[in-house]
Amino acid sequence: MVFSFRLASFIVFTFTLVAIQSNSLAALQSDQLMTIGGEPVDKSELVYLLSKGQSDNPAQGGLSREEFEENLERFINYKLKVKEAEALNLDQTEEFISEFSTFQETLKAPFLIKNSLEEGELRKAYSRLQEVIRASHILFQFPPNASKEDSLIVLRMALKVRDEIASGGNINELAVEYSDDPSAKMNKGDLGYFTSLQMVPPFEDAVYNMQPGEISSPVLTSFGYHIIQLMDRRPNPGQVKVSHLLVRIDPDNPNGEDIAKRKVADVYQEIQKESTFWDEIVKNYSEDLATNQKGGALPWFSVGSMIPEFEMTAFSLTEEGEISPPVKTQYGYHILRLEGKRPLESFDNMEKxxxxxxxxxxxxxxxxxxxxxxxxxxxxxxxxxxxxxxxxxxxxxxxxxxxxxxxxxxxxxxxxxxxxxxxxxxxxxxxxxxxxxxxxxxxxxxxxxxxxxxxxxxxxxxxxxxxxxxNNKEYQMTLNEYRDGILLFSLMNQEVWQKGIMDSLGQRAYYQKNLQDYQWNDRVEAFLIKVLDISQANTAKNFVSGKELNPDLSSAFKNDIESANPLAFQTSYGLMEIKDHPILSQANLSEKYQEIEANGHLHLILLGEVIPAGPKDFSETRGLVIRDYQESLDQALIQRLRSKYSVVIDEEAKEETFIALNQ
Incomplete structure (x- = not known):
């Protein structure tokens, strides 16, 4: 089990709430596990942190006694450092306050009422997207600066017309007579097919709770009162991509429609010929200047995005390349060709x-x-x-x-x-x-x-x-974890990491004090050739045989031999430790040239001077020294803090914590 605190400065925030073991935290919300410097530490905090680790690795199971003791010691060290950071007022710095405030604003979002409502609206919208709705409506608008009496008059009129529809009246004919929706004169109140998030919320809520043929009571929106009749509801067909050819109707010509109708009929007949190409026909005859030079191509669209006549025709096509008969819209006559269809996307893809x-x-x-x-x-x-x-x-x-x-x-x-x-x-x-x-x-x-x-x-x-x-324990725990994590990072950066990097005198002193840890084993200058293609072995042997080892020899082999046969050899040159080297450990150091078979390959070895074991120069091991020096600073910090702050553990609470973590 690895004890991991997720410091804010070290990770990418996902803000995904991690499940805590159900039998642990709830039962241990306020019981004291220990005091550090006289301040209580609840066992729920340790349970929370360790349970997160177990949630990340569910197959690992519970903690052994040894693992629990190790993690408890790490937890104590962690809390000691946080206490020291507070004592140094690192939680009062502008940097800390800014970082923690930003984090707190982001962290609380998933816990807020607003978030749960937004998530509910998201799920409701996606659920409704599974269907498309066709409805007709009649709109009754309020007069400007309407009084309550004016509103009642409008409501009574809406109820009167609803009763007329319920008694057998046709909503589309009545829309022409009564509707204040300007489009009603053209579409007779027929809104065509639409889906979620395409109408104002009260209107959408009403139609998605109706059955085909049902007539609504007056529905109040920001536009006024609506009487709605649901005509159809069916599965959402997803998206469609079409290209089209448009023949416009000249509104200034009394014969404009007849002319357009004849022209589109002739074009449609021409398209039926096998020798014709769609793009050429569109280029020559389409009057949609925005698309006629690109084959009439339109973007992907879904239900409710286009005028109803065009949209219904597009979704009625079934095979790619299928061409529709001419269809009339307010723009003129269209001929459509199906380019592709795709289903409704997944919730994850649509969430944003x-x-x-x-x-x-x-x-x-x-x-x-x-x-x-x-x-x-x-x-x-x-x-x-x-x-x-x-x-x-x-x-x-x-x-x-x-x-x-x-x-x-x-x-x-x-x-x-x-x-x-x-x-x-x-x-x-x-x-x-x-x-x-x-x-x-x-x-x-x-x-x-x-x-x-x-x-x-x-x-x-x-x-x-x-x-x-x-009152929200999970929020409290997560917020406290990140607060302490930021403080821990600040303290460690100040007392350990930056000090370890910048303190060159301390690095030198640590190196001299621990020189036994920075030693070379016996080394030898060597040039090794691993033969991958045995047919080229003699070429390599002839090149190195009888020659003294020097850097130029290695370069010459790479340039003259290896470059001509890059897959035949692997080479290495330099001062190498002998003891643990897979090839040199088998070599006879008294022979300058030798051949060794190992791991299925022939190795040609040219040896130079043998250098006995001895200390590494500081410059050769500075990176390792800095790492070890930082570790020593960390250990010294912990020892100092354990002397500075008393740690008193409640043994009974400790045992309860262990049991809770293994339930």
Whole structure:
């Protein structure tokens, strides 16, 4: 078992919540395992960290007694270093505060109410994408600056028309007569096929809860009241790619449609001939200037992306290369050719684009209002309606810059506006909030409702943050792990890593003190030729036979022999240790030239001077010295901290921790 703390500076954050063993953490949330420097350390912290390691390696099973003791010692060393970092005020530096604050904002996202609602909307949207819907509607808009009475009149009209449809009236004919949707004169209220995230949320929610033929009650959206009749729902066909040829209808010519109809019929007949090429026909006859020079090619599209007549024709084609009969749209007459089809993508592939669509204005506002409603209920939000109304009356005609004077004049600064649990929020708190924010993007900066709503939302969000810290054990543990990890990194960087790299005098002193660890074994200058192609062995033998070893010989062999037969030889030259070398350990060091068979290959060996065992020069082993010096600094730090801070372990709690980790 490897004990691993995931330091923030060492890893790529995934923020995937790691499962903790079900029988351990819940049972050990507040029991003290030890004290370090008089401060308690809960056994739940050790259980959490070790359980993460076990979750990463589920096949490893529980901890042995020996492993547990080793990990406990590492944990103590870890906590000692964190305590020392706190004593050095490393948790007060600007760098720490900035890094930890950024991390905390990112970490809390998966735990927030907003995240769960967004995830729910994502899953709902993808589930609905499995189907496409065809519906017709009649829109009843409100007059400008509508009063409540005006709204009731519109509602009564919507109900009257709904009753007429329910009694056998045709919604498409009635749409021409009643609908305030400008497109109804052309499409008679038929919206064609569409799918999730293509309509405003209330409209989408209504149609996805209807069955074909069903007529809705009035559905209120930002456009007005809708009466909807669901015509069809079917599996989503995915995406289609087509190319097209367009013959336009001249609106200024009384015979324009007849001319276009005859022309497209002639083109369609020409396409049927085997000798014709689609791209050439499109280039010569299509009046879509954006596509006629590229074979009429259009991008991939899904249901609800094109005008209904064009879209239905495109999705009706089944074989690549299939060509449709002419189809009329508002743009003229089209002939389509199918280029390809593909099914709906997986949730993982679509998640990013779905999230982007869900977080657009209308749906984002809907989620925010739902979040606020849940927060108000969960955190016992109580509003003083009278005081809020007085504040609104005093400020609604004022600019933000004059809020303070207006509130002071009206005596509203100490009035309680609302409470969240035991916390009270007054007019002064509202003023402080307004003064801290320069502006709220995308809204009238002098709108009282906007500022007050933002103040309430910010206060509720802070209450949720505090609730997470108090009551969500997993969030607490993860946040504390990364806080301590950042502190540990800072301390180690200051006391061990950078010191080990920069302290050249300390490196030299450590090298001299531990010279026995930096020794060469007996070495020999050698040139080795491994023969891979035995048919070329004599070439190599003839080259080295009778020659004295020197660097030029190695270079000459590479240039003259090995370069001509790159797959026939492997060579190495230099000063090499003899003891553990697979070839030199078998050589007779008194013979300058010899041949050795080993591991299925012939090796030609040319030997030079033998150098007896002795110390390595500092420059030859500086990297290893720095590593060992850093390790010695780390051990010295641990010993110093164990002397500085008392460690008192509760043996009973320790045993309970061991048992919990092995359940």
């Amino acid at each position: 684009s779905l999230r982007s669509k869900i977080l657009r204005a209308s749906r984002s506002s809907l989620i925010e209002s739902q979040v606020m409603a849940i927060q108000k209920s969960r955190y016992n939000f109580q509003e003083n309606d009278g005081n809020v109304m007085s504040l609104e009356t005093a400020l609604k005609a004022k600019t933000v810059a004059t809020y303070a004077d207006a509130m002071e004049e009206a005596g509203l600064t100490t009035n309680e506006l609302f409470a969240i649990g035991e916390s009270r929020f007054t007019g002064s708190d509202f003023l402080a909030f307004v003064s801290q924010k320069e502006r709220i993007p995308g809204v009238d900066q002098n709108n009282f409702d906007t500022w007050y709503t933002a103040f309430v939302a910010t206060s509720l969000n802070k209450a949720e943050d505090q609730d997470l810290l108090r």
